Amino acid sequence: GWSELDPDAQALVETLADSGRRLALLSNAPASFARHAEKQPWTRHFEHLIFSGDVGMAKPDAEIYRLLVQRLGCPAGDCLFFDDRTANVDAARAAGLHAELWPGAEAAKSLLL
Secondary structure, X not given: OOOOOOHHHHHHHHHHHHOOOOOEEEEOOOHHHHHHHHOOHHHHHOOEEXXXXXXXXXXXXXXXXXXXHHHXXXXXXXXEEEEOOHHHHHHHHHOOXXXXXXXXXXXXXXXXX
């Protein structure tokens, strides 16, 4: 689960939030897990938490990426999306987002900072 983040990932999230970066979470988790995740301290850094169980759609459906961009209120091309599944990365790119396979927190720093 996501009760505790990897320490490197948590440090990266905190650094990004402290630098003023807007963060959003897009997860295929069910609503029951969403309620648990929302209570975790690390989620305070995210402006939007979007869970498939709440919105009735899931990655890699193009509509969920449109919802993400709509909630952020920015052009898709201004977003960098990470996921651990190639199909989700490909779908995000098709929706106009910059997207990368999650390489781990240390490697992601070069793309984010």
